[in-house]
Amino acid sequence: MKRGLVIGKFMPIHNGHISLINFAASQCDELIISMSFTPNDPIEAKLRFSWIEEIFKDEPKIKPAIICDDFDDETLMLEPRTKIWAKRMKEVYPKIDVLISSEEYGEPFALNMKARHILFDLKRNKTPVSATMIRNHPFRFWEHIPDVVKPHFVKRICFYGPESTGKSTLAEKMASYYQTEFVPEVARELITSNDISVDDIIKIGKAQTQRVKDKTKISNKILFCDTDLITTQIYSKLYLNVIPEILSRLENEIVYDVYFLLDIDVAWIADDLRDFGDKRLEMFHLFKAELERRKISYILISGDYNNREEMVKAIVDLILEE
Numbered sequence: 001m002k003r004g005l006v007i008g009k010f011m012p013i014h015n016g017h018i019s020l021i022n023f024a025a026s027q028c029d030e031l032i033i034s035m036s037f038t039p040n041d042p043i044e045a046k047l048r049f050s051w052i053e054e055i056f057k058d059e060p061k062i063k064p065a066i067i068c069d070d071f072d073d074e075t076l077m078l079e080p081r082t083k084i085w086a087k088r089m090k091e092v093y094p095k096i097d098v099l100i101s102s103e104e105y106g107e108p109f110a111l112n113m114k115a116r117h118i119l120f121d122l123k124r125n126k127t128p129v130s131a132t133m134i135r136n137h138p139f140r141f142w143e144h145i146p147d148v149v150k151p152h153f154v155k156r157i158c159f160y161g162p163e164s165t166g167k168s169t170l171a172e173k174m175a176s177y178y179q180t181e182f183v184p185e186v187a188r189e190l191i192t193s194n195d196i197s198v199d200d201i202i203k204i205g206k207a208q209t210q211r212v213k214d215k216t217k218i219s220n221k222i223l224f225c226d227t228d229l230i231t232t233q234i235y236s237k238l239y240l241n242v243i244p245e246i247l248s249r250l251e252n253e254i255v256y257d258v259y260f261l262l263d264i265d266v267a268w269i270a271d272d273l274r275d276f277g278d279k280r281l282e283m284f285h286l287f288k289a290e291l292e293r294r295k296i297s298y299i300l301i302s303g304d305y306n307n308r309e310e311m312v313k314a315i316v317d318l319i320l321e322e
Contacts, residue, residue, distance in 0.1 A: 004028030016127030024100035036069035086112035162283035165262035263302035
C-alpha cells in the first residue's frame with residue numbers, strides 16, 4: 001500500500017488546500033493530512049480540525065490527523081529544520097512513501113522522510129490565495145473559502161435599543177440590500193402578550209441564540225440581527241423582576257462585531273407588545289447603560305429612517321472593504 005502525507009496548519013483550510021489534498025489522494029492508497037497547531041494560533045485548533053474532518057468525511061482514503069507543533073525550530077535552514085520535522089513524523093505516523101506539497105520545503109522534507117516528493121502548483125496558479133491572505137482579508141477572497149469555514153469570518157451586526165426605533169425594518173432591509181440573512185426578534189414568534197413567565201423568557205433566550213447560530217452558517221459575509229440577549233435580560237428584569245442565570249450564559253455564546261444603538265428620535269408606533277411609549281428616554285438610557293457596563297462599544301444611529309439606512313450602509317461598506 002502506498003501511503004501519502006500532506007502537512008500544514010490549515011489556518012484556515014481553503015480551496016487551494018482542498019485541491020492539493022484531492023490531488024495528493026489520487027497519488028496514493030491512503031493519505032494522512034497532518035494538521036499542526038500551537039496554543040497561540042489565531043484560529044483555535046479544534047475548530048480547524050473539525051473543518052478538515054467535515055470536508056473529507058466521505059473520503060475513506062483521507063485520514064485527518066492532528067499534531068502539536070512543539071518541535072519546530074524556525075531559526076534553522078530548511079534541510080536541518082525539515083530533518084526535525086521528519087523525525088517527529090516518523091515517531092507519530094506509519095511509514096510514508098510519498099510527500100505531496102506546494103512549498104519549497106517539500107523536497108528536503110521528503111528527502112529526510114526517505115519518501116518521494118510530488119510538487120503541486122508551487123506558484124498557486126490554480127488557486128491564488130494563502131491562509132494568511134484569507135485571515136487578513138476574508139471578504140476579498142470569499143470565493144476561495146469553503147462553505148464550512150465561511151461562518152467563522154461572518155460579521156454579526158446587532159440592531160439594539162428600545163422599542164419602536166426601527167430595528168426590525170433595518171435588519172430586514174439591510175439583509176436584502178447586501179444579499180444575506182437577518183435574525184428577527186424571535187420573541188414575537190413565541191408570545192402574543194407580555195404576560196410571560198420565567199420559562200417563557202428562557203425559551204425566548206434559547207431560541208434567539210440558536211437562530212443567530214443557524215443563520216450565521218448560511219450568511220453571506222454579514223449577518224444582521226434584530227435584538228440580542230442583553231435585550232432579553234432587560235425585559236426579563238422589567239416584566240419579571242428577575243434575570244435567569246442562563247440568559248447571561250447564552251449572551252456569552254454570541255459575539256457581535258458591531259452594535260448599532262438606535263436613537264429614539266423617530267415617531268412611536270404602538271403595537272400589542274410595546275409597553276414603554278411613555279418612558280422612551282428612560283429606556284434609551286437603560287439600554288445604553290447596559291452596553292457601557294459591559295464595555296461594549298457602539299455606534300449611535302439617529303435621524304429619520306432614510307438617514308438611518310444611509311448611516312448603516314456607510315459603516316457596513318467599510319467593514320466589507322476591510
